[in-house]
Amino acid sequence: MHEMALCQGMIGLIEDQRELQDFAVVRRVVVEIGALGHVDPDALAFAFDVVAADSIAAEAALEIREIPGRGWCMDCSESIDVPRRGEGCPKCGSFMLIMEQGEEMRLKELEVA
Amino acid sequence: MCGVCGCSEGETRVEHETAVQAPPREADPPGSACCEASSMRADEESDTRLVKVEQDILSKNNHIAAHNRSHFAKAGVLALNLVSSPGAGKTTLLVKSLEELSNRLPCAVIEGDQETSADADRIRATGAPALQVNTGRGCHLDADMVHRAFHHLPLEDGVLFIENVGNLVCPAGFDLGEAHKVVIASVTEGEDKPLKYPNMFAAASLMLVSKVDLLPHLDFDVNALIANARRINPGIAVIKVSATTNEGLDRWLQWIDAARAMAVAAR
Numbered sequence: 001m002h003e004m005a006l007c008q009g010m011i012g013l014i015e016d017q018r019e020l021q022d023f024a025v026v027r028r029v030v031v032e033i034g035a036l037g038h039v040d041p042d043a044l045a046f047a048f049d050v051v052a053a054d055s056i057a058a059e060a061a062l063e064i065r066e067i068p069g070r071g072w073c074m075d076c077s078e079s080i081d082v083p084r085r086g087e088g089c090p091k092c093g094s095f096m097l098i099m100e101q102g103e104e105m106r107l108k109e110l111e112v113a
Numbered sequence: 114m115c116g117v118c119g120c121s122e123g124e125t126r127v128e129h130e131t132a133v134q135a136p137p138r139e140a141d142p143p144g145s146a147c148c149e150a151s152s153m154r155a156d157e158e159s160d161t162r163l164v165k166v167e168q169d170i171l172s173k174n175n176h177i178a179a180h181n182r183s184h185f186a187k188a189g190v191l192a193l194n195l196v197s198s199p200g201a202g203k204t205t206l207l208v209k210s211l212e213e214l215s216n217r218l219p220c221a222v223i224e225g226d227q228e229t230s231a232d233a234d235r236i237r238a239t240g241a242p243a244l245q246v247n248t249g250r251g252c253h254l255d256a257d258m259v260h261r262a263f264h265h266l267p268l269e270d271g272v273l274f275i276e277n278v279g280n281l282v283c284p285a286g287f288d289l290g291e292a293h294k295v296v297i298a299s300v301t302e303g304e305d306k307p308l309k310y311p312n313m314f315a316a317a318s319l320m321l322v323s324k325v326d327l328l329p330h331l332d333f334d335v336n337a338l339i340a341n342a343r344r345i346n347p348g349i350a351v352i353k354v355s356a357t358t359n360e361g362l363d364r365w366l367q368w369i370d371a372a373r374a375m376a377v378a379a380r
Contacts, residue, residue, distance in 0.1 A: 002252055002283035009170045021164050031170065038286050038312040085311035086344045095344045099315070105170040105286070113160045 003043040006105065007051035013107050014057050021112065026057040028111035036069040036085055036102035060110075069102030174287055177256035181263065181290025186380050189270040191373040194289050196313060197297035198306070199279030202323040202356060204232045206297065207274055209356040211239040213366055218373075219271030223262045225254040225278045232276065242266055253283035256290055272369060281310035292376050293318040300324050304337040307345050314345045319352065319368060326355040 014026060029048075033039050041064045048062045069082035075094040082102060088095045169175060185192045197203050207222065214220050222243040224233040233245035244262045246254060254277050263273070275291060277284040285294075296317035298306050301324060307314040314320065320342050322335060339351050352368060354361035 002286060005251065005253070005255070005283075005287075006170050009173060012173060013166060013168055013170070017164055017166060023162075023164070027161055036311075038282055085315065086308045086341070088344065096347050103312075107166045107168050107170055109166055110164040111161050112164055113162070 003039060003047040004051060006039065006044065007047045010048070010107055011051055011055045011057060014055070014110065017110060017112075018056055023110075023112035024056075025113050026060040026110055027113060028063060029057055029060045030063045030065065030108040030110070032065045032067050032104050032106040032108050034067045034069065034102040034104040036082065036099070037105060039105055041066070065108070067102060067104045070100045071097040071102075072100055073097055171286065171288075174256045177260055178288035178290040181256055181260055182292075184260075184263070185273065185290060185292070186376070188268065189377060189380065190268055190273050191271075191369070191376045192273040192275060192289070192291040193369070193372070194275045194277055194284070194291035194294045195297060196277045196281065196284045196294055196317070197279060197299075197323075198281050198302065198310075201279070201297045201299040201302065203276050203279070203297055204235055205356045206321065206323055206354065207276060208235055208239055209359070209362060210274075210365065210369075211236065211241045213362065214272065214369070215239065215241050219268055221266040221268040221271065221273050223254075223259060223266070223273065223275045225258070225276060227251070227278060242268075248278055251278070252280050253278050253287050254289060255287050259289045272373060281306070281313045285310075285312040285316050293372060295319045295321060297321045297323050298338060298342075300328055300331055300333045300335065300338075304334050305341060306338070307342040311345045314342050314349065317346065317349060319350045321361075321365060322351065322353045324355060324357075325353045325360055326358045 010029065010031070014029070033041055033044065044064065045062055052058055052060060071080055071082040073080050073089040073092065073094055074096040075092050076089060079100060080089050080091060082097065082099070089097060195203050195207065211220055220241045222236045222241055224236060224243055224245045225248060226232055226245065227248055230245040233243040236243035244265055246258045246262050248254065248258070254275065259275060275289055294317040296313055298320055300322060322338060328335065335353065342349050342351065350368065352361050352364045354365055
């Protein structure tokens with residue numbers, strides 16, 4: 001359940017923002033999660049409810065935006081969609097891929113009051 | 114912006130490139146927001162604003178990891194983060210490696226487990242200093258735990274082994290400041306481990322295939338395991354080892370020497 005630790009990290013960042021931005025309550029938390037990362041969105045949503053309960057974000061809705069996987073195929077020399085790891089380039093089947101996108105875990109923005 | 118006084122409530126800037134958008138109001142009627150005392154705590158909906166953050170959720174961990182990395186570099190320490198599922202043979206292999214290494218190179222170990230100091234005790238029996246970190250409910254080591262532990266382990270110009278919690282999922286995401294992640298996959302597991310837990314194999318520089326002395330007794334295809342690992346990470350190095358027969362141990366120690374030479378050269 002590293003999603004718990006991730007949510008603790010999120011709450012920490014939100015607390016930092018409160019210092020800088022002077023708000024009283026968080027209504028919405030927007031995160032970007034890469035489709036090929038190790039974060040399970042359902043587990044993250046569950047953990048967020050638990051971890052945020054006693055925080056400034058207790059009432060906040062969590063919005064999870066998924067970032068699709070993209071990679072560079074060294075054989076095709078072009079950027080390709082990577083819907084899943086270990087399946088290779090959808091065009092040529094090569095596994096010589098350099099991941100470009102899809103592992104994000106980013107706190108994107110907050111809706112605050 | 115308020116139509117009357119021109120104040121720009123909400124247009125502050127956040128550290129790291131972040132601009133804060135003003136609240137999306139349909140129109141700013143004169144004197145609506147800031148000039149009327151009542152509107153200061155008016156209707157909650159119209160009071161909300163958007164704060165751009167754009168920070169990695171693990172940015173605090175990554176910050177401490179970067180600190181650890183520069184600390185290791187200054188001390189001439191090669192830090193290796195050993196990861197595997199429970200029971201793959203991390204500790205046994207580590208004990209063997211320390212027996213070979215520690216008479217020619219200073220070594221130290223940070224042991225991560227949810228509970229008990231059993232593994233650290235096994236390591237200390239080799240004479241190498243070891244520090245146990247019990248993560249309690251946690252399923253992985255993080256950079257701060259390593260930071261705190263390393264201050265208790267005086268080590269210079271040597272190798273720091275960080276034995277992570279036995280778990281192929283969570284430790285993949287937490288940078289500890291190590292030079293390399295080394296994933297250990299035993300031949301008593303499935304050949305498809307890399308496909309089932311791709312993030313860890315993607316993050317590792319080296320895969321040690323352990324317990325290869327058992328191969329004659331098993332229906333296990335080592336080449337399939339290696340092919341699966343390279344489907345996830347084409348650049349991963351592979352060494353087959355056995356802590357029972359010492360097969361491959363010399364190659365593993367050579368890999369450590371090479372990694373150490375590179376770390377020292379880049380200092």
